[in-house]
Amino acid sequence: MAMLDVRHLKKIYTTRFGGSQVQALSNVNFSVEKGEYTAIMGESGSGKTTLLNILAALDKPTGGEVYLNGKDVTKIPERELAAFRRDNLGFVFQDFNLLDNFSIRDNIFLPLVLSGRKYDEMDRKLSGIAPRLGIQDILAQFPYEVSGGQKQRAAVARAIITSPQLILADEPTGALDSRSTESLLELFGVLNDCGQTILMVTHSVKAASKAKRVLFIKDGEVFHQIYKGRDTSETLYQKISDTLTMIATGGGRHE
């Protein structure tokens, strides 16, 4: 059984007043096996964020199902959603989403605090991951006192401290300079090598070329996908660029 199974996903937004409708997703189908590292690409407005929000159970689809380890996340009752997300998913966002009034340490602890863990346990978990992320020296500092790259590393620590089934990343390198981008992508690679399943929405060909598989969304469907296989990141980079050019120039479906 696939870890994540997305079936016939459809999302139609209806504007509040005029009743005009936007079809953001028409029929999205794909699955992700445990341990995969997948990037999702597509032109602006192609429905990537909509898809990620539905996978994260932050929004409901108009139709279709999303199974995470056999459980349909679209059917989880509202009152169970926060706990479901906390127990199963790790999030990494473009703008880090750290709380300014919390130290880096407390930001990282937050999901564990919310699920009622003891301080000793939280501290033990953090000691296990902080050196790998290179953030041991900034744990007492506040988000506004550290660099963008450090903030994103703290956000990754917060995402993995609960040992989530799946990391969902939305444009994680979008606010980073090239050095921090490089280091974040390296970190995702290491996490994936250790078995972490990652799904990342990105506009960056560079970021996507570090994944093991790239899905392209167009017109609300999965239009094409590329597996890295034995290719180098450079070869994958070229294949992604070619596909994006084809999409932008209205090329035909490739599957």
Ligand SMILES: Nc1ncnc2c1ncn2[C@@H]1O[C@H](COP(=O)(O)OP(=O)(O)OP(=O)(O)O)[C@@H](O)[C@H]1O
């Ligand atoms: N809340 C909403 N109400 C109405 N339409 C929406 C809403 N959110 C998104 N849309 C529309 O749905 C479509 C898909 O949007 P979405 O944000 O998922 O695309 P995206 O691929 O993530 O774009 P980008 O790369 O620019 O972030 C777009 O046409 C967008 O205008």
